[in-house]
Amino acid sequence: MNVSFYKFLSIKSSYQLVTLALLTCVALFGPAMAQISVSVTEGHKRPMPLAIVDFNGPHGSAIAATVRDNLDRSGLFQVQNPEVFLQRDIDVNLAPRFADWRIIKTEALVIGRGMVANGRLKVEFRLWDVYGESQLIGLEFSSSEENWRRIAHKVSDAIYRRLTGEVGYFDSRxxxxxxxxxxxxxxxxxxxxxxxxxxxxxxxxxxxxxxxxxxxxxxxxxxxxxxxxxxxxxxxxxxxxxxxxxxxxxxxxxxxxxxxxxxxxxxxxxxxxxxxxxxxxxxxxxxxxxxxxxxxxxxxxxxxxxxxxxxxxxxxxxxxxxxxxxxxxxxxxxxxxxxxxxxxxxxxxxxxxxxxxxxxxxxxxxxxxxxxxxxxxxxxxxxxxxxxxxxxxxxxxxxxxxxxxxxxxxxxxxxxxxxxxxxxxxxxxxxxxxxxxxxx
Amino acid sequence: MTKSALIKPWVGSVALILMSSLALAACASTKTATPPTNSTPPTPLANNGEATTTESATPIPQTNVQRAPLTPPSGQLGAGKGAGSSIYASLSEAGDLILFPTDRFDLTDEARAILTRQAAWLQANSTKRILIAGNCDERGTREYNLGLGARRANAARDFLISLGVAPSRIETVSYGKERPIDERSNPDGWAINRNAQTTLLD
Structure with missing residues (x-):
C-alpha cells in the first residue's frame, strides 16, 4: 500500500460542500409560468438567446463568465455578449427592465451577486423569463470563498435544468x-x-x-x-x-x-x-x-x-x-x-x-x-x-x-x-x- | 576457418569483439528496417563455431587475455536443435524481435525461426531468464491492444516452451500500444510495432 499526497489539499477543498438555499421570490411576481424551455435533442437548431449579467460583489464577474462558458459550450444557448446589454449593475432583489432585454432579443436573463462573510462566499441569483416577465429561479449557494467556481457550476446546473428540463452536468469532474x-x-x-x-x-x-x-x-x-x-x-x-x-x-x-x-x-x-x-x-x-x-x-x-x-x-x-x-x-x-x-x-x-x-x-x-x-x-x-x-x-x-x-x-x-x-x-x-x- | 586457431590469441579476442559489435549493429538495424520477408532465415556467421566459448558470452577483459583450447566444432548446429552449446554470442544475435500481421497473434515462419534461435541460446545459457513483451500498433483501442499484446507474448512463450525452455524462465507482459519502438504513424511503422520483444531479466 502506497500513500502519497500530490496536491490533495486542493482536491479536497474543491470537494467541500456547496450549500443551497431558495431565494425568496421578489414579492411583485407570482409563480413561474414555465412557458420558456429548450429542447435538448433539438436545441442545436435554435439555441435560446440567454443573457448573463456580471454578478455584483466579490467574484461576481468571474462567476458570471464561468456560467456563460458552461452554457455556451452546451450548444443549447446563444449566450449573449455583455457588451450589447442596455441594463447593467442590476440589483438581484429588483425586477429587471424587461423591455431593455426584449430589444436585444434576450429570452432568458440571469442576475446575481456575491457576498463574503467570515471566509464564506454566498451567491444569490435569479433567472428571469424576459417575455413572460416572471422569475423562473431564485437561489442562493454558499461555500468557502476559494470554491467560487463550484458555485458557478451549481448556478449553471440550476439554469440548465430549469430551461431544458434535464439535470445539468457542469458541477462534475x-x-x-x-x-x-x-x-x-x-x-x-x-x-x-x-x-x-x-x-x-x-x-x-x-x-x-x-x-x-x-x-x-x-x-x-x-x-x-x-x-x-x-x-x-x-x-x-x-x-x-x-x-x-x-x-x-x-x-x-x-x-x-x-x-x-x-x-x-x-x-x-x-x-x-x-x-x-x-x-x-x-x-x-x-x-x-x-x-x-x-x-x-x-x-x-x-x-x-x-x-x-x-x-x-x-x-x-x-x-x-x-x-x-x-x-x-x-x-x-x-x-x-x-x-x-x-x-x-x-x-x-x-x-x-x-x-x-x-x-x-x-x-x-x-x-x-x-x-x-x-x-x-x-x-x-x-x-x-x-x-x-x-x-x-x-x-x-x-x-x-x-x-x-x-x-x-x-x-x-x-x-x-x-x-x-x-x-x-x-x-x-x-x-x-x-x-x-x-x-x- | 581453422586458421583462426593459429592466430595469436589477442587477435582472436579483437575479432570476437568486432563480431559482437557487428551482430549488435545488425540487430539494431532490423528494428528500423522494413519487416523481414518470408525468405530463409539468415544463416549464422560461419566462424561462430570457433569463436564461441563453452561458457556464456560475458565480455572478456582486455587486460587479462587467457588461452584455452577450443571445444571441437559440432557438425550438427542446425537451427532448432537447441541442445548443447549455443551458436549465438548473445540473445540479440539470436534475434530478440518477432513481428506479427495486423490483428494477429499466430507465429509466422520467420517468427518461429527467430524463436528457435532464442531457444537454442536459452538452452546454452541455462541460468538466464527472459521477459517477452507483446506490442501492438496504434490502430486499435487501448484495452483491446493490451489483450492482443498479451496473446502475442504468450504465443512466443508457448513456442519456446514447446522447444524445451522451462516455463519458470519466461515472464510475459503486454505493453499494448503504449510503447512503440517505431515512431512512424504509417504502415511501415505499424508493422515494426506489432511485435513480441525478448529481453533478459537477470
Missing part, C-alpha cells in the same frame, strides 16, 4: 491521463480536472504509465491501471485521503478496471497465460470470480447502471465486437454486427444507450446504440477517436481524439445528438477521460 513526451517515451500521468478544464491536478508522478481511469459513482474513488516494465496493475486512489491501494490480482496483467455501480466491486480483464478473460473482484471480501472463459480476448467490461448486465469487447467471433452478458457471466449475446471492429462499450448513466468505438475504412469513430444494439449512430470520426465517457446527465460524450497521423491525443466532446463537436477547454495532451457523477 473528469479524470484523465495527461500525456507528455515523445511516442517512444510517453509520460502518462493520472490527472483530474473540473469538466471545464479548470483546477487540474496530477495524482501520479509519471513513473508508471496510467491507463483508463474511472470514478466510482459516488465520486470519491478512482480506479485505474498502471503499466510498468513488468506488468499492468490495478490501483484505487481515494480522493479524500489521497491514499493509493493496489487491487491484488494473480498474474502480471490486470487491466480495464471499472467500478460496479454500487462501488463495492471491480470488473476487469486479466491475462492468464495468454487467455484474457473478464473477472469481478469484491472489494469487501477480496473474492475474485471469473465471468468469461474462452480462449479469445474479452476486455473493457462495463456494468449497467442497474447492475444486471455487463457489456464488453470480445474477438470470439473472429473480430473485435461488442457483447453483453448477465452480471454473473451467463446469457452472452452479441450486439454489433456488420462491417467494422467495435470496442470500449460504456453504458449511458440511465442505461438506455451504449457508447462505443468503431474502426472502419482506416478511421476510428465514436458512436451510440440502444442497449439491444439497434439504432446505431456515428457521432464523431477521425484518424483516432476512442474511449467514450458519458456526462452525468447522458447528454454529452467526451473522448480522446487524434486528428491525423502523429497528432497528439486531445480531449473532445460531442452532443449525443451528434452535434456540437468541440475540443475540451483542457487543450493540452490528454487521453482516456472518465467523467464523474455530478458532485453533491
Amino acid at each position: 473528469v479524470v484523465f491521463v495527461a500525456e507528455s513526451g515523445g511516442k517512444k517515451k510517453r509520460v502518462k500521468r493520472l490527472a483530474v480536472m473540473d469538466q471545464d478544464g479548470a483546477n487540474p491536478s496530477y495524482l501520479t508522478d509519471g513513473t508508471e504509465q496510467i491507463l483508463n481511469p474511472r470514478f466510482n459513482v459516488q465520486g470519491q474513488q478512482i480506479v485505474y491501471s498502471a503499466m510498468s516494465d513488468r506488468g499492468v496493475k490495478i490501483w484505487i486512489v481515494d480522493m479524500d485521503s489521497g491514499r493509493k491501494e493496489i487491487v491484488s490480482v494473480a498474474g502480471s496483467m490486470a487491466f480495464a478496471p471499472r467500478f460496479t455501480p454500487d462501488g463495492q466491486s471491480i470488473v476487469f480483464s486479466a491475462d492468464r497465460d495468454g487467455d484474457v478473460d473478464i473477472y469481478i473482484k469484491s472489494l469487501r471480501t477480496g473474492v475474485v470470480t471469473q465471468l468469461t472463459n474462452n480462449p479469445n480476448i474479452d476486455t473493457s467490461p462495463d456494468m449497467s447502471p442497474d447492475g444486471n448486465q455487463i457489456v464488453f469487447t470480445s474477438d470470439r467471433g473472429g473480430s473485435s465486437q461488442i457483447y453483453v452478458m448477465n452480471g454473473d457471466g451467463s446469457n452472452v449475446r452479441r450486439l454489433t454486427f456488420g462491417e467494422g471492429r467495435y470496442s470500449t462499450a460504456v453504458w449511458s448513466p440511465n442505461g438506455d444507450l451504449i457508447a462505443f468505438t468503431r474502426q472502419a475504412e482506416g478511421q476510428f469513430q465514436i458512436g451510440v446504440m440502444a442497449k439491444d444494439g439497434s439504432g446505431l449512430r456515428i457521432l464523431a470520426q477521425a484518424y483516432l477517436v476512442e474511449g467514450p465517457t458519458w456526462s452525468p446527465n447522458g447528454r454529452v460524450i467526451m473522448f480522446q481524439r487524434e486528428a491525423g497521423p502523429g497528432d497528439p491525443p486531445t480531449l473532445w466532446t460531442v452532443d449525443v445528438s451528434g452535434t456540437n463537436l468541440r475540443q475540451s477547454p483542457w487543450k493540452a495532451s490528454g487521453s482516456d477521460p472518465g467523467w464523474s457523477s455530478t458532485l453533491p
Whole structure:
C-alpha cells in the first residue's frame, strides 16, 4: 500500500460542500409560468438567446463568465455578449427592465451577486423569463470563498435544468491521463480536472504509465491501471485521503478496471497465460470470480447502471465486437454486427444507450446504440477517436481524439445528438477521460 | 576457418569483439528496417563455431587475455536443435524481435525461426531468464491492444516452451500500444510495432 499526497489539499477543498438555499421570490411576481424551455435533442437548431449579467460583489464577474462558458459550450444557448446589454449593475432583489432585454432579443436573463462573510462566499441569483416577465429561479449557494467556481457550476446546473428540463452536468469532474513526451517515451500521468478544464491536478508522478481511469459513482474513488516494465496493475486512489491501494490480482496483467455501480466491486480483464478473460473482484471480501472463459480476448467490461448486465469487447467471433452478458457471466449475446471492429462499450448513466468505438475504412469513430444494439449512430470520426465517457446527465460524450497521423491525443466532446463537436477547454495532451457523477 | 586457431590469441579476442559489435549493429538495424520477408532465415556467421566459448558470452577483459583450447566444432548446429552449446554470442544475435500481421497473434515462419534461435541460446545459457513483451500498433483501442499484446507474448512463450525452455524462465507482459519502438504513424511503422520483444531479466 502506497500513500502519497500530490496536491490533495486542493482536491479536497474543491470537494467541500456547496450549500443551497431558495431565494425568496421578489414579492411583485407570482409563480413561474414555465412557458420558456429548450429542447435538448433539438436545441442545436435554435439555441435560446440567454443573457448573463456580471454578478455584483466579490467574484461576481468571474462567476458570471464561468456560467456563460458552461452554457455556451452546451450548444443549447446563444449566450449573449455583455457588451450589447442596455441594463447593467442590476440589483438581484429588483425586477429587471424587461423591455431593455426584449430589444436585444434576450429570452432568458440571469442576475446575481456575491457576498463574503467570515471566509464564506454566498451567491444569490435569479433567472428571469424576459417575455413572460416572471422569475423562473431564485437561489442562493454558499461555500468557502476559494470554491467560487463550484458555485458557478451549481448556478449553471440550476439554469440548465430549469430551461431544458434535464439535470445539468457542469458541477462534475473528469479524470484523465495527461500525456507528455515523445511516442517512444510517453509520460502518462493520472490527472483530474473540473469538466471545464479548470483546477487540474496530477495524482501520479509519471513513473508508471496510467491507463483508463474511472470514478466510482459516488465520486470519491478512482480506479485505474498502471503499466510498468513488468506488468499492468490495478490501483484505487481515494480522493479524500489521497491514499493509493493496489487491487491484488494473480498474474502480471490486470487491466480495464471499472467500478460496479454500487462501488463495492471491480470488473476487469486479466491475462492468464495468454487467455484474457473478464473477472469481478469484491472489494469487501477480496473474492475474485471469473465471468468469461474462452480462449479469445474479452476486455473493457462495463456494468449497467442497474447492475444486471455487463457489456464488453470480445474477438470470439473472429473480430473485435461488442457483447453483453448477465452480471454473473451467463446469457452472452452479441450486439454489433456488420462491417467494422467495435470496442470500449460504456453504458449511458440511465442505461438506455451504449457508447462505443468503431474502426472502419482506416478511421476510428465514436458512436451510440440502444442497449439491444439497434439504432446505431456515428457521432464523431477521425484518424483516432476512442474511449467514450458519458456526462452525468447522458447528454454529452467526451473522448480522446487524434486528428491525423502523429497528432497528439486531445480531449473532445460531442452532443449525443451528434452535434456540437468541440475540443475540451483542457487543450493540452490528454487521453482516456472518465467523467464523474455530478458532485453533491 | 581453422586458421583462426593459429592466430595469436589477442587477435582472436579483437575479432570476437568486432563480431559482437557487428551482430549488435545488425540487430539494431532490423528494428528500423522494413519487416523481414518470408525468405530463409539468415544463416549464422560461419566462424561462430570457433569463436564461441563453452561458457556464456560475458565480455572478456582486455587486460587479462587467457588461452584455452577450443571445444571441437559440432557438425550438427542446425537451427532448432537447441541442445548443447549455443551458436549465438548473445540473445540479440539470436534475434530478440518477432513481428506479427495486423490483428494477429499466430507465429509466422520467420517468427518461429527467430524463436528457435532464442531457444537454442536459452538452452546454452541455462541460468538466464527472459521477459517477452507483446506490442501492438496504434490502430486499435487501448484495452483491446493490451489483450492482443498479451496473446502475442504468450504465443512466443508457448513456442519456446514447446522447444524445451522451462516455463519458470519466461515472464510475459503486454505493453499494448503504449510503447512503440517505431515512431512512424504509417504502415511501415505499424508493422515494426506489432511485435513480441525478448529481453533478459537477470
